[in-house]
Amino acid sequence: MNLKDLLALVDGFHITDRGLLRARAALERKRDEATERGFRAQAQRYFESLAREAEAHVADVDRRLDDSYQRQFNLNAERAVALRRLDGARDVLRALDDT
Numbered sequence: 025m026n027l028k029d030l031l032a033l034v035d036g037f038h039i040t041d042r043g044l045l046r047a048r049a050a051l052e053r054k055r056d057e058a059t060e061r062g063f064r065a066q067a068q069r070y071f072e073s074l075a076r077e078a079e080a081h082v083a084d085v086d087r088r089l090d091d092s093y094q095r096q097f098n099l100n101a102e103r104a105v106a107l108r109r110l111d112g113a114r115d116v117l118r119a120l121d122d123t
Contacts, residue, residue: 027051027060034067044070 031051039045047066050059 027055030064030067039070041066041070 031048034044034048039048044063044066047059047063051063
């Protein structure tokens with residue numbers, strides 16, 4: 025990818041990493057091969073770490089969602105049993121009132 029497009033992608037993030045910020049600032053002062061390689065290396069390091077962190081977060085949220093779905097399923101089943109008991113009890117009470 026050309027440097028201009030790469031910079032546009034990187035600049036779309038709020039970067040606080042000092043190494044990447046220094047490498048980005050160095051590109052503003054001087055654009056040569058060594059500076060570009062340094063920037064690309066810092067971007068690679070930063071975004072690999074960001075991707076690992078985001079993958080772990082997604083996995084954690086997915087696990088918590090699975091737990092939540094399981095609890096919801098269990099509560100729905102428990103509610104269905106309670107409704108059947110309620111309907112049965114009401115049937116018996118109606119039958120008792122009819123006699």
